[in-house]
Amino acid sequence: MRKMKPCLDETEWKIVHLVVTGGYDERLPEAVEYLAELKELVTKENLDDKVTFVLSPSDTVKVHLLSQCTALVYTPSNEHFGIVPLEAMYMEKPVIAVDSGGPRETIANDITGLLCPAINTHFGVAMARLIKDPGLSKQLGIAGKKRFTKFFSFETFSANWVKALESLQEIKEKKSQ
Secondary structure (H helix, E strand, O other): OOOOHHOOHHHHHHHEEEEEEEEEOOOOOOHHHHHHHHHHHHHOOOOOEEEEEOOOOOOHHHHHHHHOOOOOEOOOOOOOOOHHHHHHHOOEEEEEOOOOOOOHHOOOEEOOOOEOOHHHHHHHHHHHHHHHHHHHHHHHHHHHHHHHHHHHHHHHHHHHHHHHHHHHHHHHHHHHH
16 A cells, blocks of 8 residues: 555545455454554554454355455465455456466456565555546456456366366277277
């Protein structure tokens, strides 16, 4: 947020609000510590009125948050194939993610979202870019839904699964001849 603010004018900054959400287990000391660190950072940066934490949201809350957001910011580095970016793409929301791991497979840079080095300045600029250009945000979101449908939908998965099984059956039949 600190790196995004200089990229925005006062009116744009006024409407910015970051919702940090995800699974949270208070039984895990590292989760409790990390949340405390994040909250302390928000306070230190004087962003208490700009950041909301939503811990372990229900599916209904997740859908609501995705329906209302400008974009999804997905920050894990070297993350495996993640479902969260696909959920956003399904909801026609662009994804800003680290340019590594699973997001390289799911997000088409500058087509369905924005891939960034794991550097806060790059994320700030990417977020500001979508706030400054709502048309771009909408365009990336629409393209994301198309990409989701083409490559990651249940129908596509099912068709590819059937092809794989048929291919295995052909190989088995050739070996038995």
